[in-house]
Amino acid sequence: MVAVAIVVFVVGCADPAARKIPVVSVSIEPQRWLLEQIVGDKMEVRSLMGNGGNPEHYEPTFSHLANLEKSVAYFQVGNLGFESAIMEKVQANNPDLPIYCVSDSIRMILDTHHHDHHKDSEECLAYDPHTWSSVKNAKIMAANMLRGMKEVDADNAAYYTRNFITLSHKLDSLDLMLTEKLAPVCGGSFIVWHPSLSYFARDYGLTQLALGMENKELSVEETRSLIDRARSAGTTVFFIQKDFDRSQAVAITDGLGSDIKLISINPLAYEWADEIQVVADAIAGK
């Protein structure tokens, strides 16, 4: 009777649901979605930054950084403001933590973002960090994630590769669907507050007209000239992020004419592909 009880106890402990699985870290939620498709049930994926906030000025909390220290690897987006701010500390505290940049080999866009140089109050061009707004880029990001996972957990390399192939097919069909949907409006344009859709615009031959650049708001003259440009381009949508003051956007759309639709988007959503489809549907006028 005692022996049976012990056997049940031992089996209970071996229950895979009760087993702690290793943690792997990413910077933002869209990356968490992507990496989860690859690691399946072998790893738990955690984001340093939750839903909301601005990735260019975000500061991870102490507990976020502590999670990172328990991770088997860290996949950063690359070029995100908060990543460079924590990098030194992360490397000093975890000299053995493998760190991968998932935007490696993406053709970067250089004319939408600026670095501030506080000393001489000069600005210089910086890479646009919003690489995840593009399905084509997401495929490259996934390939970089696969490469990293095969290195840190070689035992499961075949499993990760199989998942990656399934994900690749999913991304290819999403890209094809978006290409078809946006073909009739190719050459068109849309307005955003922060330039977070540059790579999306490039993929489908669209022009992104950004009203805000980094922290800097446009002057009245700059706004007016942008409104004129948007009018002559026949722009019908204006995407705002949930942290953006809606009344300010309404004032701008009033200047543009009543046919401009204000649409709230969250470029940092976990359901990343759904967000992209909201953007595409709005531009396609669906």
Ligand SMILES: [Zn+2]
């Ligand atoms: Zn940005």
